[in-house]
Amino acid sequence: MVKVRLYGSLKEALGRSEVDITVSTVKELLDNLSGLSPKLRALIERGDFIVLVNDRPLPTSRFGEALGEGDRVDIMPVISGGLRPLVGSTVGGRSDRGAEP
Numbered sequence: 099m100v101k102v103r104l105y106g107s108l109k110e111a112l113g114r115s116e117v118d119i120t121v122s123t124v125k126e127l128l129d130n131l132s133g134l135s136p137k138l139r140a141l142i143e144r145g146d147f148i149v150l151v152n153d154r155p156l157p158t159s160r161f162g163e164a165l166g167e168g169d170r171v172d173i174m175p176v177i178s179g180g181l182r183p184l185v186g187s188t189v190g191g192r193s194d195r196g197a198e199p
């Protein structure tokens with residue numbers, strides 16, 4: 099059995115944040131989740147999500163690899179954008195003010 103945790107719009111589409119499911123791969127997991135809710139199916143088909151297995155990102159090229167008993171799979175929507183730095187602030191140790199005299 100694999101514990102699946104869903105976040106954001108994926109959680110809202112299913113109506114709950116966790117589900118325990120018996121599957122052997124992430125691909126099979128996604129197929130099974132798609133059958134639980136039409137809204138969730140639409141989100142999965144768009145492919146705008148990230149999969150973590152036991153807290154490690156799993157690229158789509160590895161969705162066919164075996165999951166183990168007790169694995170934890172987190173599925174979260176991709177969030178784009180971010181915070182634009184304010185003028186004169188530093189982000190990552192760099193200033194957006196340009197060269198200092």
